Amino acid sequence: MVTNSTRAAHRAEEPGVVELNPIFARPGEATELPKYDFPPGESLPETAYQIVHDEAMLDGNARLNLATFVGTWMDDHAVRLMSEAADKNMIDKDEYPQTAAVETRCWTMLADLWHAPDHEHTIGTSTIGSSEAAMLGGLALKRRWQTARRAEGKSTDRPNLVLSTAVQVCWEKFCNYFEVEARYVPISLEHKVLDGHDLESYVDENTIGVVAIMGVTYTGMYEPVTQIAEALDRIQESTGLDVKIHVDGASGGMIAPFVQPDLAWDFRVERVVSINTSGHKYGLVYPGLGWVVWRDLESLPEELIFRVSYLGGDMPTFALNFSRPGSQVLLQYYMFLRLGRTGYTAVQENSRNVALFLSGEIAKMPAFELWNDGSDIPVFAWALREGHTQNWNLYHLSDRLRTKGWLVPAYPMPDDLPELTVQRIVVRNGFSHDLAAAFLADLRDEVAYLDALTGPMPTEGQRSGFHH
Numbered sequence: 001m002v003t004n005s006t007r008a009a010h011r012a013e014e015p016g017v018v019e020l021n022p023i024f025a026r027p028g029e030a031t032e033l034p035k036y037d038f039p040p041g042e043s044l045p046e047t048a049y050q051i052v053h054d055e056a057m058l059d060g061n062a063r064l065n066l067a068t069f070v071g072t073w074m075d076d077h078a079v080r081l082m083s084e085a086a087d088k089n090m091i092d093k094d095e096y097p098q099t100a101a102v103e104t105r106c107w108t109m110l111a112d113l114w115h116a117p118d119h120e121h122t123i124g125t126s127t128i129g130s131s132e133a134a135m136l137g138g139l140a141l142k143r144r145w146q147t148a149r150r151a152e153g154k155s156t157d158r159p160n161l162v163l164s165t166a167v168q169v170c171w172e173k174f175c176n177y178f179e180v181e182a183r184y185v186p187i188s189l190e191h192k193v194l195d196g197h198d199l200e201s202y203v204d205e206n207t208i209g210v211v212a213i214m215g216v217t218y219t220g221m222y223e224p225v226t227q228i229a230e231a232l233d234r235i236q237e238s239t240g241l242d243v244k245i246h247v248d249g250a251s252g253g254m255i256a257p258f259v260q261p262d263l264a265w266d267f268r269v270e271r272v273v274s275i276n277t278s279g280h281k282y283g284l285v286y287p288g289l290g291w292v293v294w295r296d297l298e299s300l301p302e303e304l305i306f307r308v309s310y311l312g313g314d315m316p317t318f319a320l321n322f323s324r325p326g327s328q329v330l331l332q333y334y335m336f337l338r339l340g341r342t343g344y345t346a347v348q349e350n351s352r353n354v355a356l357f358l359s360g361e362i363a364k365m366p367a368f369e370l371w372n373d374g375s376d377i378p379v380f381a382w383a384l385r386e387g388h389t390q391n392w393n394l395y396h397l398s399d400r401l402r403t404k405g406w407l408v409p410a411y412p413m414p415d416d417l418p419e420l421t422v423q424r425i426v427v428r429n430g431f432s433h434d435l436a437a438a439f440l441a442d443l444r445d446e447v448a449y450l451d452a453l454t455g456p457m458p459t460e461g462q463r464s465g466f467h468h
């Protein structure tokens, strides 16, 4: 978000008008348009198009962005479908019943992929992304806990959620917005992810659930869902508390079923009541799509579902937003049909092979120490080897790589390791072995440049380039 004060700072330096290149200006047309004031009059569509097109051209090159998890390429058929369906509103299930039917097919397929006990009789929904999906999962946990507590005549004043300090910001938002205490379990060198260790110190009668992440944003590592469930089993044996798990599978929800099919992290683990994933990450769809699925109908309290009639018909809805694009849902269905299990397996395994190749080469470089190797989701992080240099750090390297077009963020790890800086690569579909080799050549050049320095680089004003 650009605040008024940052905008004011920008405005002091930049002209307050957008200039139209004389090549595109028609006779008699304005050659300047205001940047921040509402335009007083009309422009020709060609002119308005050219201005927006030129502005958007200044964005980075998505192919070289090794920071983001979000899909940046789809084939021509998908693009055709997207433009055909650009006008469809997902909420308007009465006007677009077929898009609604496709949405149901998609989350039912996900329930199948994630081993729901009876996948044709469960419940789920599409969302705008994993953040909204996580909020819905969290709200269902909170409501189930409240209902059980009220039935026992107990207080519902102080709900808490147990989660790793390495959760994505959407969980911090959930706890803040919906007034749930976040009980963070710190990561450490011994416990690199939430693994059930010491869980009994965090869980109590006010715990609405535990979040397990399949593909931690900071590093790409899986949290061992079975191990967390076993720790909760032990807690139940000693205290009687029956605490459920929501799996944040924003990335891993679309990797593990194909790359690690025998790993039990999903509804095969009985304590798992809900799972979210991002259709727009390893679901391979353009931005604007998430999914959440519950284990069975009982796992989603009925009173959270609203029924509206003002668009015609009787429409159940469980979402934070009302209107939202329907085209992404059709694109997801296209990808499911297009690739199926074998196709997704081939695509995801290819990304994983590239990640393992890259992490293997980076591990050989004396400057670095790997945190993980990308064998869970195709994402990995590394740190500067202790004692390697006093002259530069990973923020400098990130800046140097940016001059070659590569976006590879450096950022501090969360508590208890904020003094540890890492750099991370997210390998996505389209990042080929060829591109990986080109990246490695640039990485080696930049490290050689930095290693040849005879004095330290300045460190003032360095900031994290973390991308979710």
Ligand SMILES: Cc1ncc(COP(=O)(O)O)c(C=O)c1O
Pocket (backbone or CB within 6 Å): 069, 128, 129, 130, 131, 132, 134, 168, 170, 213, 215, 216, 217, 248, 250, 251, 278, 289, 290, 468
């Ligand atoms: C583990 C995890 N959860 C949730 C999110 C939020 O997902 P979205 O961007 O789809 O809202 C991310 C995004 O990177 C993530 O990595």
